[in-house]
Amino acid sequence: MTGQNGPDLRSGRTHEVVASEAGDAAARVFAAWVAANRGTAKRTGICLWIAGGRMPPLCPHGLSGLLDPDALIIVEVGTPLDGLWTAEEGLRSGAVGTVVLESERPLDLLQSRRLQLASEAGGAVGLFLGPDSGNTAAETRWRCRALPSTDARTIRFDWRQVKNKRGPSVDREAHRDEATGRMRMVAVSVGGAGIEECARPGPTLRGGGGGGQRLEALLAEHGGP
Amino acid sequence: MDNASKLCSLNTAARDSGLTCGMALADARAILPGLGMAAQDSERDEAFLRALGRWAQRFTPSVAVAAMAGSDGTLILDAGGCAHLFGGEARMLVEIGDGLARFGLTARLGLADTRGGAVALARFGGDTRIAPPGETRRMIEPLPVAALGLAAGACADLVQLGLRTIRDLAALPRASVAKRFGVETVRSLDRALGVEADPLAPMAQTAPYAVRVSLPEPIGTTDALAGLLDALLVRLCARLEREGLGAMHLELTVHRADGGSDRTGVGLMRPGRDARIIADLFARKLGDLDAEFGIDSLRLHATKVEPLAAAQIAPKGGTEGEKLDALLARIANRVGFDAVIRLAPAESHIPERSWLRFSAAHSEPGSDGWPAPRAPRPVTIIAPEALTMEVAATRRPPARFVWRRQLFETARVAGPERDAADDEMAVLYARETHNRRAEGAEMWLVDRRHVLVADHESLAVNDDKPHRHNDGSVVAARRKEDRKASR
Numbered sequence: 001m002t003g004q005n006g007p008d009l010r011s012g013r014t015h016e017v018v019a020s021e022a023g024d025a026a027a028r029v030f031a032a033w034v035a036a037n038r039g040t041a042k043r044t045g046i047c048l049w050i051a052g053g054r055m056p057p058l059c060p061h062g063l064s065g066l067l068d069p070d071a072l073i074i075v076e077v078g079t080p081l082d083g084l085w086t087a088e089e090g091l092r093s094g095a096v097g098t099v100v101l102e103s104e105r106p107l108d109l110l111q112s113r114r115l116q117l118a119s120e121a122g123g124a125v126g127l128f129l130g131p132d133s134g135n136t137a138a139e140t141r142w143r144c145r146a147l148p149s150t151d152a153r154t155i156r157f158d159w160r161q162v163k164n165k166r167g168p169s170v171d172r173e174a175h176r177d178e179a180t181g182r183m184r185m186v187a188v189s190v191g192g193a194g195i196e197e198c199a200r201p202g203p204t205l206r207g208g209g210g211g212g213q214r215l216e217a218l219l220a221e222h223g224g225p
Numbered sequence: 226m227d228n229a230s231k232l233c234s235l236n237t238a239a240r241d242s243g244l245t246c247g248m249a250l251a252d253a254r255a256i257l258p259g260l261g262m263a264a265q266d267s268e269r270d271e272a273f274l275r276a277l278g279r280w281a282q283r284f285t286p287s288v289a290v291a292a293m294a295g296s297d298g299t300l301i302l303d304a305g306g307c308a309h310l311f312g313g314e315a316r317m318l319v320e321i322g323d324g325l326a327r328f329g330l331t332a333r334l335g336l337a338d339t340r341g342g343a344v345a346l347a348r349f350g351g352d353t354r355i356a357p358p359g360e361t362r363r364m365i366e367p368l369p370v371a372a373l374g375l376a377a378g379a380c381a382d383l384v385q386l387g388l389r390t391i392r393d394l395a396a397l398p399r400a401s402v403a404k405r406f407g408v409e410t411v412r413s414l415d416r417a418l419g420v421e422a423d424p425l426a427p428m429a430q431t432a433p434y435a436v437r438v439s440l441p442e443p444i445g446t447t448d449a450l451a452g453l454l455d456a457l458l459v460r461l462c463a464r465l466e467r468e469g470l471g472a473m474h475l476e477l478t479v480h481r482a483d484g485g486s487d488r489t490g491v492g493l494m495r496p497g498r499d500a501r502i503i504a505d506l507f508a509r510k511l512g513d514l515d516a517e518f519g520i521d522s523l524r525l526h527a528t529k530v531e532p533l534a535a536a537q538i539a540p541k542g543g544t545e546g547e548k549l550d551a552l553l554a555r556i557a558n559r560v561g562f563d564a565v566i567r568l569a570p571a572e573s574h575i576p577e578r579s580w581l582r583f584s585a586a587h588s589e590p591g592s593d594g595w596p597a598p599r600a601p602r603p604v605t606i607i608a609p610e611a612l613t614m615e616v617a618a619t620r621r622p623p624a625r626f627v628w629r630r631q632l633f634e635t636a637r638v639a640g641p642e643r644d645a646a647d648d649e650m651a652v653l654y655a656r657e658t659h660n661r662r663a664e665g666a667e668m669w670l671v672d673r674r675h676v677l678v679a680d681h682e683s684l685a686v687n688d689d690k691p692h693r694h695n696d697g698s699v700v701a702a703r704r705k706e707d708r709k710a711s712r
Contacts, residue, residue, distance in 0.1 A: 021629075024607040032604070046549060053564075060568045060580050062604035064597060069580075070590035075556055086556050095548035110602040178601045 007159060007172060009038045013139035014091070014115040014126030018162075022104055023056035026144040026157060027129045029176065032067040033183050035098040038125055048090040050075045050083050051102040065181025073177050080105050084115070092191035103130040112136035140164045153178050213218050237331070247377075252653050273436055274298040277325075278428050284311070285323060287427035291340075298349075301340055303425050314355055337361040340425065341417030345372035345391070362418050366392035379406050391417070434472070434527035434593045436460045441518025443482040447511045450479070450520065457525040458500040471496025471533030475503060476526045477510075483518040491558050494550040494586045496531040502551050506558055553585055562586050570595050577606050 009015050015034075019027040035047040047067065049058065049103070053076045060069035073096075077083040083101055090099040099119075107128060116137045119126040141163035147156040155176040161169040173187040176213070230250035232239075242257050254260055275291050278300055281288045304317065311317035318334045325332045335347030337356035345365045346354055349372040356364035365372065368391050370383045383406065388394050394402065394414060403411045411481040415421035436457050444450065454477065465472060476490040491506040514520075557565045565585045570593075573579050579602070625634045 023607070025603065025605045028604045056605045056607045057577075059577075059603055059606045060570075060595065061598040061602035063629050064595070064602065069570075069595050072568060073553065073585055074562060074568065074582075076564040076566065077560050078564075082488070082560050084561065089555055090552060093548060093552040095545065095552045 005022075006033065006037060006174075006183075007140075007142070007161065007170065009034055009125055010139060010166075011038065011125045012120050012123045014112065014119045014128060014134065016112075016128045016133060016138040016141040016163075018132045018141065018143045019129045020145070022054070023058075024129070024144075025062075026146050028058065028102075028140060029066065029157065030159060031100045031127050031129055032063050033174075034125060034127060035071075036067040038098075045071050046073060046096040047071055047098040047100065048073050048075065048086075048096045049100045049102070050077060050086050050090070052066070052076070052080070052104060053078055055104075056080065056101055063181070065177070066177070066183060074189075084111055087115060087126065088118040090122075091115065091124050092122045094122040094124065096124055098127065098130060100124045100127045103128070106131045107136050107138075108133070109136055112138055112224045120138065138163060138164075147173070149222035152165075274300065277330075277429070279431065280324075281321070282428070282430065284317065286430065287425055289425045289427050291547075297356050299344060301343070301425055303427070304336065317436060318354060326430065331587075337364065339417055339419045341373065341413060342419070344374060345417060348372055362395075365417060366390065366395065370394055373410075373417055375410055375413055379410050382406060383410075403678075434461065434465065434470070434530055435524060437522060437524040439522040440520070443521045445516045445519045447516075450511050450514070450516065450523075451504070451508060453523055454511070454525065455500065455504055457523060458503055461525055461527060462498040462500045462503070465498040465527065465530065469532060469534065470530045471498050472503070472527040472530050474527070474529040475507075476528050477507065477514075478524045478526070479514055479516065479520045480522045480523050480524075481516065481518045485515070485518075487515045489514055490528070492554065492562055492586065494554045496533040497550075498533065502554070505551070506554055509555070509558065557586060 012040075017027045017030055019176050026042040027071055034215075051058070051074065058072075058074065060072065063069055077086055080103055083103055087099050090096050100113075107130070112128070112133065113136075115126050115128070116139070132141075140161060143160040143162050145158050145160075147158050150156065155178055157174040157176065159172040159174055161171055163169070168190055171189045172185055175184045175186050176182070177184070229691055232244060232248045232250065232253055235244055235246060238258070239253075244253050244256060244260075250262070257282055271290075278288045278290045281300055281302055285302050285304055285307040289301040289303075291299045291301050302321075304314065308314045311320050314336055317675060318336060322332060322334055333347040335343040335345070335350055335354050337343040337346055338358060338361040342356055342361040342365050345368050346356060349368045350364070369389060370385075371380050372391065372394075373394075375383075375701045383389075383394065388397070391414070395418065395495070412421060416423040438453060438457060440453075443452070461472075461475075472493060473496050474490060474492045476488055478486055478488040480486045489507075489510040491503065491510060493503070493506070497503065553565055563583050566582045567585045567588050567590060569581045569583060569588070569590075571579055571581045579598075610624075621627065625632060
């Protein structure tokens, strides 16, 4: 079974995947795996994939062994606002199992909160693929990248969880068989094995300080921009 | 036989100047140097005649469009049982003439017991346009034989023999007429005289699927508009259900108190007649309508309908499929129906051509499923981009290269992929493409010199195959040279 030991992404929540560039393939592979194995995908089977019209196209043959392209409905939106609107409608409807929103712009707190509420209402898994949005309402956040291959038939992925609202971050190494396209989880590390990459705990700010005060506190802690 | 431009239709002024149908354009210009003209467009002529036929359905339910010999179109109205509604046959003709005059059209009208008789009277009857019941024969007998709408040759033959009027022709023994002038001549005569049956093939009745409501007082709020729309939808959907149809596209036109109007439309994923779902789609668009001066009438028109069999109403909220259709319709009405897409496999080895896009509104997922790709395929396909080499690279493939301002080092080289091409364009297109592989850090590089347009000789071996394969020997030879040079 392909989903064994894979990342546990709660349904009814929206998660974020940091895409290093438009159409980042590693992030897309992660999203396709989630669409096929998590959330309510088993029930409705449909994955709504929303992307801006200028995104490099998603090649359905590349999803072979991962996600059935017949389960994909792609929505090409003209503006980021249309994308957010479509994602909200899709999450809220309960008619699709997964909603993937690919964007070149980061989410702000309000937008991510709205997506979160919509996925709670519809029970679907939401995935946002885009630039690191910083402080948002995301349930989890992932950084995905490809690792140098060790043999010719396997594609190695590093799935690093950089945020988890409910518990320790769990990183994974996933191998994709090049011939069949199937995914296999090979290594799991809990609590941030990549210590050097783990963010230090941020400053705790108390009191009704304004934005400027916050920034000053941050600068004091981290020593300038 | 001859390519000369000819006149096919004339107005009264041109006819009065001595031009005739079928005259060569050059001759006509010699007669009338200031002749204005337009190229004939018989499709538009026919469409116009059909539109006129739909208009004429207000006088009688059975209207037929008949193209007569000669280019002028003819509309046949079966006035049986309808004339009294307009105050008699004469009044009816006047009313039809007046109606056409309002469109700026000059029409020749005729009325008789038979179709042929009516046409003959219309075209050649002069002032007497109406043949009273049972008197068609008497009325058309003095008319020239051309009034029967015979072929031009047959008509000329008759006139040459001195048979100028229909009376002359009708007086002859039928057998000899048939022998000398063809059976068609006799049949035309018989039809005009009512001896032979001449049934009418009326146009289909195409009443638009539209409902309207006019208001005593103008309204302006979106809520009121939504309420009225609901009422209209219930009426329209009831009619669609009776006729076993579903709407694919609906248009709402509102007329404002200041005389202006505005319209908005919604589309559906599948033919539907659920008033609730359609109202939901409209709800997002009502606010955009310009209702500043108040709206005093609404018209809802199902502009596109398709057959939809009666189905059992699904329990609350609809089935999964219905929910999905409703969701996609909502999305498509905002972002456009072309932007909601399903994919289907295409038969091509070229990665960027290996799938097709369909609007989800008009397609179901294919039943065959997706074939396993011949070779691993990328998840993301980028448009062709050039790479820059760090230094003049002699090794092929290069040890390092720059792409999008990032330096890449070649770690592993997989064997060259010999791709099949659909045609020369595909070869060019695909081979110049630098595809980034699924892994995000693997690339598909193609040396520009290895781009080959297959020549005929290398294809000849595979001529009988649907996909032609390059045998790659030319590329292999070049690679060998490269290796030798770099050593």
